[in-house]
Amino acid sequence: MFLEAIALSLVKTLSSFLFSKMLVYSDINIQGAPSWYQKADSEYVCVSTYNEGGLEAVDVAKDNAKKLLINKINEIIEIVVYDNYRNLQDKSEKLFISTFLKDEELPTFVNKNIDYKNIEYIEKSKLAFVRGCIGKDTLLGYEKERIGIIKNKLTHKRADNAFDELDNSTN
Numbered sequence: 001m002f003l004e005a006i007a008l009s010l011v012k013t014l015s016s017f018l019f020s021k022m023l024v025y026s027d028i029n030i031q032g033a034p035s036w037y038q039k040a041d042s043e044y045v046c047v048s049t050y051n052e053g054g055l056e057a058v059d060v061a062k063d064n065a066k067k068l069l070i071n072k073i074n075e076i077i078e079i080v081v082y083d084n085y086r087n088l089q090d091k092s093e094k095l096f097i098s099t100f101l102k103d104e105e106l107p108t109f110v111n112k113n114i115d116y117k118n119i120e121y122i123e124k125s126k127l128a129f130v131r132g133c134i135g136k137d138t139l140l141g142y143e144k145e146r147i148g149i150i151k152n153k154l155t156h157k158r159a160d161n162a163f164d165e166l167d168n169s170t171n
């Protein structure tokens with residue numbers, strides 16, 4: 001029952017953070033960068049990056065955007081957990097949250113879902129600018145699915161442990 005409640009709470013908290021509390025940069029103007037650089041989008045989680053060099057700098061900047069987006073999503077998750085779940089006492093709730101914080105599938109998710117909203121190469125300065133984004137709804141759907149999987153795994157583990165205890169007490 002505790003896991004069900006914390007799972008539902010985590011989904012609601014993450015959703016609230018993504019759609020209302022997420023830091024929004026406004027009126028950032030970086031001389032020499034495109035007008036879209038570092039601009040927030042209400043429907044997406046976005047990162048902007050650049051790289052110097054020839055045309056190969058575009059691919060390097062795209063790879064950097066993937067890494068930055070993974071870091072940004074991890075930061076969002078860490079902030080949500082820190083703000084709302086750092087004082088948990090129950091062992092199963094702590095295990096749930098610590099499991100949620102470790103997402104080994106995130107790089108694959110980002111690689112599959114990143115949308116390069118803007119790519120610009122400025123020949124004169126030999127700079128490639130990239131803005132990579134993932135839809136907030138897509139991210140929330142992914143995290144909801146993860147929460148459900150973690151909840152089910154931990155519930156089954158707890159049930160298995162209870163059966164083991166029962167077996168041990170009857171022997």
